[in-house]
Amino acid sequence: MRILLLCHSFNSLSQRLHVDLRRAGHVVSVELDIHDDLTREAVALFAPDLILAPFLKRPIPADIWRKTRSLIVHPGIRGDRGPHALDWAILEGESQWGVTLIEAREEMDAGPVWAWREFPMRLARKSSLYRHEVTEAAVACTFEAIERIGSGQGPAMEANWGQGRERRACRRSDRTLDPARQTIAEALHVVHASDGDPGAALVIGGEDYLVFDASEAEGLSGEPGALLARSGGSLAMAFRDGALWIGHLRRPQRSSLKLPAIRLLGAEAKDLPELPGPEPCRYQEVAGVGFLDFRFHNGAMSTADCNALRAAILAARQRPTSVLVLRGDADCWSNGIHLGIIESADSAADESWANINAMNDLVQAIIETDDRLVIAAVTGNAGAGGVFLSLAADEVWMREGVILNPHYKDMGNLYGSEYWTYLLPARIGAERAGIVTQARLPMGIDEAIELGLATRRLPGIIVAADRDLLQAATELAASGEIAERIAAKRARRARDEAEKPLAAYREEELKRMRRNFYGFDPSYHVARYNFIRKTPKSRTPATLALHRAGGDIGMRRTMG
Template identity: 60%
Template sequence: MRILLLVHSFNSLSQRLHVELTERGYEVSVEFDVNDAVTREAVALFDPDLVLAPFLKRAIPEDIWKNRRCLIVHPGIVGDRGPSALDWAVLEGQTEWGVTVLEAEAEMDAGPIWASASFPMRAATKSSLYRREVADAAVTAVFEALERIESGAVAPRRPERDDPAVRGLARPPCRQSDRVIDWATDPTDVVLRKIRSADGTPGIRDRLFDRAVRLYDAHPAEGLAGGPGAVIARCDGAIARATSDGAVWVGHVREELDKALKLPATHVFAAESAALPEVPGYAPIRYEEDGPVGLLHFDFYNGAMSTAQCEALRGAYAQALARPTRVLVLTGGPDCWSNGIHLGLIEAADSPADESWRNINAIDDLARDIITTTDRLVVSALRGNAGAGGVFLALAADELWAREGVVFNPHYKDMGNLYGSEYWTYLLPRRAGAENAQRVTQARLPMGVTEAHRLGLVDRLLPSSSAHDPTATARLAQTLAMDSDFEARLAEKRRCRSADEADKPLAAYRAEELACMRLNFYGFDPSYHVARYNFIHKIPKSRTPLTLARHRSQGHHRLARAMLHAGT
């Protein structure tokens, strides 16, 4: 079956479905929903058996859905309609939610239902739920729908308005007026729901230090209190603001006049936050120990790692190495393990080129420390997605473990032909072989855990429970630490590292990579700077990259063959 993914952008859910569909043998191509004419052209070129829309902001043209089966993936329960399904679910404190796969018709989200899947709601941001529970439920529902379509055995049903089994509602867009924070009266749980319902877009409109901002990345500030609305503390980039019964940490803000840059709160309010007391609590980096196993947790917003965060994590890594453990596990965050350098802070810098250079060197320093650790085994445990430099940072460890459903993007080229560093020219061929390394970096496609395991990038699958239960990872690490072959394996690790260094020093790999990166940052070709600006400012793409839109190159080849056959 040929499936065309029609998307507003290639977001996390679209990538997950692309990976799952491709892995199960479907022929998949992607088209960005630029305009109706482009969509019609894509359908004509690819001639799909099915159009699947996991992330759209416009209606599919009538002439397409009337003549070709089109399925919409809606992040809401059966009967729910409207563009803010997940926003309302978080804001209203729903305890259970779901995903519905329905057929496109004239009325939005009201067509025949092919499948649905539900899940319990966590106390989490909209974007976290979307990356995890919504994505998992969408995969389940999409494949249930495909099975029914392919078997032809089950006819779809409609969410009839008088059906008592239908729990969803037709809801309007969730506006800023629906989630205004009243700092004088709103308790902490209400403030958290309001901010989380708009994270990561559009953010909650508010005022801080008499400046109009949007708020993101909110967490309870345990043990803190003050006059409601007062900013009372700072910690690791976040500021604490008092509620009517406690306080919340606000990790990131965006100034209202700036339509793109979400930055750490203490970066935006550097002078104001400097006067605040620094207290523990926000803690994106923390360490814990379980017998012979150390676990170094780092949960950076959206997986972006700034220069300062890389330096702080490197310091925490050095402290962890001072502990008498046998295995050190790098856990990352449950949503994003790492996505490499912090493009937002780079974009905000006085000199983005200089900050790019500082940031890539800081993450390289961390990667080198991991690679050269020879007195214990190091494990990268991926419970969330990883992209670009984050993938290669994970490969610096001795083993890489990943949860089913994690998506890898082990390439840089879509960011303006960025060459990349993090010692990837050493780490990737060592794992996957030179031929596969070339194929992976040139393909520019997302990769699932199954494919990554085939290529040798993933060593072990984590249980699905690891997404919300970090002790599952710790238990697995215990077996590694107590293995009877542990000392022999450690000796072999030292031997291989010494042999590799003698063959070609790590410094040589780094120098070669950074020579290419210097051209990206300071050279005459501005592609990286343009691509970064467009990414941060969410500039819509004017066309779908050919690496995704397979039908375009295929279509051109078919047209060329037809012209040759006709003698034109």
């Protein structure tokens, strides 16, 4: 089937559908919803059998859906209508929610229903629910609808009705934090529902801010609204019955930057006591295995973050274990350097340089860990330098459903570092390495395993993935061949170093990166500015839009 993905942006759900539909043999093209006339042109060029809208902010023009069946992913239970469906579910404490696949009609969210799925809600950020429960439900609904269409069946329901109801759009008042009135639980619902966009409104020191990335500050309390403590980049604020750690803030002005709270409130926070708070890195040992968990907001790793994880790895190397597992956050493993902090720096070029060098120091620490096996447990999506961070490990164990974007070029033709010119060809060969980095396409676990970017498959459900990870890692540590494998690893690293030192790879990569940061071509700086400030796209990249790339190249990444 020829399927056109029509989306506001090529977000995580759109990428997952792109991967899974192509894997299932469908010819998939993407058109970003920039202008109705461009959408009409895309439909005329591609002649899709089906239009699928995973993420839209505007209705599909009637002249399009009347000619081509158009299905819209609505992140709500049957009968739910209106924008901000998932936001409302979190705000109102729904215990059960779902996804409904609705055919476009004049009345929004009211058309025939082709499939639906429901799931229990959990206390989590909107983006986490979206990346897991909503995404899995949307994929299942999509494939059920395609099967119904292929077999000549009609929709499952002639109209969208059920337990849900029509709701208005969320207003600022629905997303406002009031420390004197709200409990911690109530405040977390507001922050979680506003995660990603647009943020929860809060007044701090008489100034307006938008709050992201909050968690309970256990054991802390004070006058509601007062700042109590600092921990890393987070600040603790008192609420009616306790306190919250606030991880990130943004000014409400258009195009402002989301940054660690301490960076925006430096003056107000400088005299606060430093107390234990959210830990980006946590280490524990189980049956001879060291598990180093790390979480960086949205997978962005600043210079300080890279240094913190490197220090944690060096400390873990002092422990008498034979296996070290690097387990990233289940929402985002890593997306490489922190573009937001770079954008906010006095010199973006200097901060870029410091950040990539800190990332390289981190990767080098993993590569040079030669007295134990290192496992990268990639349970969340990874992009750019984050993918190559995982390849520094001896094995990559990847969760079903994770999406990788192993390329840099969309960030203004950034060359990339993290020793990728050493790590990637060693895994998949020089020819395939070139194709992967040039293709600029997301990939799923099947392709990652076929290529050698991943070595073991973990279940898609997080709890099951963690269970399998624990069992497999402890079995590896207890195996009779572990000492032999470590010795072979040490010998292989010595041979590689003798053939070409790591320092040479780093020097060559950084020579190219220096041109990106300090050279005459401003592409990287322009692309970073537009990405961080979510500047709307003026066109759909030709790597995604088959209909604009010339020719029908449904299988664009051919490994041979």
